[in-house]
Amino acid sequence: MDTKATAGHDRVVLLDRDGVINESPPEGSWVFHWAEFRFAPGALDALRRLRAHGFTVAVITNQSCVGRGLAPLAEMQDINARMAEAVAAAGGQIAGVYMCPHPRVMDCSCRKPKPGMIDQAARELGFEPSRAFLVGDAERDIEAGLARGCTTIFVTNGQSDRAEGSRAHYVVANLSEAVDLVLRLVAD
Ligand SMILES: [Mg+2]
Ligand SMILES: [Zn+2]
Numbered sequence: 188m189d190t191k192a193t194a195g196h197d198r199v200v201l202l203d204r205d206g207v208i209n210e211s212p213p214e215g216s217w218v219f220h221w222a223e224f225r226f227a228p229g230a231l232d233a234l235r236r237l238r239a240h241g242f243t244v245a246v247i248t249n250q251s252c253v254g255r256g257l258a259p260l261a262e263m264q265d266i267n268a269r270m271a272e273a274v275a276a277a278g279g280q281i282a283g284v285y286m287c288p289h290p291r292v293m294d295c296s297c298r299k300p301k302p303g304m305i306d307q308a309a310r311e312l313g314f315e316p317s318r319a320f321l322v323g324d325a326e327r328d329i330e331a332g333l334a335r336g337c338t339t340i341f342v343t344n345g346q347s348d349r350a351e352g353s354r355a356h357y358v359v360a361n362l363s364e365a366v367d368l369v370l371r372l373v374a375d
Contacts (some may be wrong), residue, residue, distance in 0.1 A: 195374055198240065198241050198316060199242065199243045199285055199312075199314040199319035199368075200242050200244050200322060201245050201247050201332070201333070202244060202246050202247070202322050202323075203245050203246075203324060204248035204284075204327070205324075206323075206344060207215075207230075207322055207362055208219070209224050209239040209258060209270070210225045210227050217250065219252070219257075219258050220262065221266050224270065228361070228363075229360045229362065230361075230363070231273070232363065233363045234277065234280075234281075235278035236277060243282050243312060243314065244282060245281070245283045245284070245308045245312060246285065247299070247304045247305065247321075247329075248267075248286050249286075249287045249298050249299050250286050250288055251287075251298070254331065263286065263288065267284040267313055270284075283308055285304040285307055287304060299323075299327045300326075300327040300330035300331045300334070301334070302331045302332075302334040302335045303336075305332070316336060316337055316360060319337050320338050320339075321338070321366075322339075322340045322342060322365045324344060324349070326341075326354070329353055329354055330354070333354060338356050339354075339357070340356065340359055340365045340369070341358045342362060342365060343360055345361075
């Protein structure tokens with residue numbers, strides 16, 4: 188783990204969705220309907236704090252259930268839209284949700300660990316990825332961020348063994364701690 192991180196940060200945070208913003212579905216499953224979506228403890232307040240400190244927040248999520256034919260694209264888009272509405276109602280703001288619907292076998296350029304969604308967000312929202320933070324709960328999130336020079340933060344959700352061997356710059360327990368860290372780093 189490299190705690191030196193990068194010199195210079197902008198107020199941009201890229202968030203994985205499942206396991207960071209909301210409670211992760213079991214391995215090999217997905218959140219298929221809004222009724223199954225549960226915000227992680229403290230996540231809404233963490234998002235509110237990011238907005239209060241002038242951050243741009245984008246969500247970057249793999250949802251291969253669409254490409255596998257397990258869920259309609261419209262249903263997944265509905266979940267993302269309702270998530271953004273709930274975040275806004277709590278005083279936060281999500282500037283964009285970027286979703287890869289493709290199965291791994293398609294070998295698309297957007298599915299994490301590839302950085303295609305980071306590139307798209309950077310183009311559309313206008314930021315420099317190497318000055319952004321990326322928060323994820325899986326090494327494929329971290330790898331995507333490292334590919335573009337993001338400062339990377341691994342969220343363990345209390346399962347610290349999940350971060351063993353991770354190349355992330357930082358390891359924290361949850362999104363709330365990630366935001367504490369980001370606010371310290373931009374203040375330095
Ligand atoms: Mg995740
Ligand atoms: Zn894709």
